[in-house]
Structure formats: structure tokens, C-alpha cells
Amino acid sequence: MATEHSELAEEPGIALALKILVAGGFGVGKTTLVGSVSEIRPLRTEERLSEAGRTVDDTVGVDRKTTTTVAMDFGRITIRSGLALYLFGTPGQDRFWFLWDELSQGALGAVVLADTRRLEDCFPAVDYFEHRRIPFVVAVNCFPRARTYGAHEVSRALDLDHGTPVVLCDARDRDSGKEVLIRLVEYAGRLHAARLLDSVG
């Protein structure tokens, strides 16, 4: 995946290409987010949720969901001239965890999408990025009828490290998704720069 990433960075007109993961629990809106912000037709790997899968796929809270990501989503967004983000959406179900290590190779940072009706579903993603010291922001996808939480409340409920940004968003809305990504790039940039300074000084 790292090699593919550097090949992508050589696309004409793109001075810098950064790899970003879009992660979070099952059915939280990862594929929706990648699709709404991507300026290329997103690559999707959706499969129908089968009757057989119903016993293992937890559809509580996402009743109308008929498909699920089985490998990854892929999209691209240019956030300013010369700077492109390559977005890799992860599969949300536990049985695809083995793909995460591959997907996270060389990533600048991650967006952890959260649904306040099932906040606990994003614990594994938060743990994953904290343990690997991959900078992440938590983006609360505000579904209708879900209780509105403030950023502080979400931060406390998830026991986030001080400074980890929490943003409210609508995964279906391009501008809203773009704002989340800009927030991540700024935050991850600051964090990586601080670590670099620490390591030399």
C-alpha cells in the first residue's frame, strides 16, 4: 500500500498527496463520507448484507442498511492547489479487522466517524489509532433523531487524549466532510511537526 501511495503522489498537478483513513464502527457513514467528498468516482467494495450474515452483522440502529464495505472505499479530494488527499474508507465490521494494518500503512492520520446513538462502536477505532500514535479527529455524524452531544461531552465519553479534535458533521454533505478533513490535516500536521522537533531536540 505504501508503494501505491508514492506512485499516486506522482500524478501530474499534485505536488503533495496525503493518505487519510476514514474509520469507525459498522454503518456509521464511512462510505457515505468518502463518496460525498470525492472528486473522482469513488471505488467501493460493497456487498449485500446476506441473510446468513444477519447473525454476525449487527444492524441495530442501522435497520435500513442493505450493503456493507468488505475491503475498502477509495476517493480523492484536492483541498487546495497542489495538495490532494487520498481517502481510504475502512470496513466497519469486526470480521474485517485484519485489513486495517494494511490500510493504515503510511497514513498521515485518520477520521474516526461516530454515531451518538452507538458511541461505543467507535472505541476500537479510537484505541487502534491511539496505540499506533496515528493522529485522528473524531467526527460525529449527526444522524436525524440522534441526541445532539457537544464536542466536550463526546470527548469525555470516549476518554480522548487532551487536544484530540471532535467535530460535528453530516457525512452526506460535501462541505461538511471537507471541513472535517481540513481539520484533520491541520491537526496531524501540527502533531507530526511537534514529534519531529522532539526527536531532533
Ligand SMILES: Nc1nc2c(ncn2[C@@H]2O[C@H](COP(=O)(O)OP(=O)(O)OP(=O)(O)O)[C@@H](O)[C@H]2O)c(=O)[nH]1
Ligand atoms: N440520515 C442519515 N443517513 C446517513 C448518514 N450517513 C450515512 N447514512 C445512511 O446510513 C447508512 C450507512 O452508511 P454507510 O456509508 O454505508 O456506512 P459505513 O460506515 O460505510 O458502513 P460499513 O461499511 O458497513 O461499516 C446508509 O444507508 C446511508 O445512506 C447521515 O449522515 N444521515
Ligand SMILES: [Mg+2]
Ligand atoms: Mg462502508
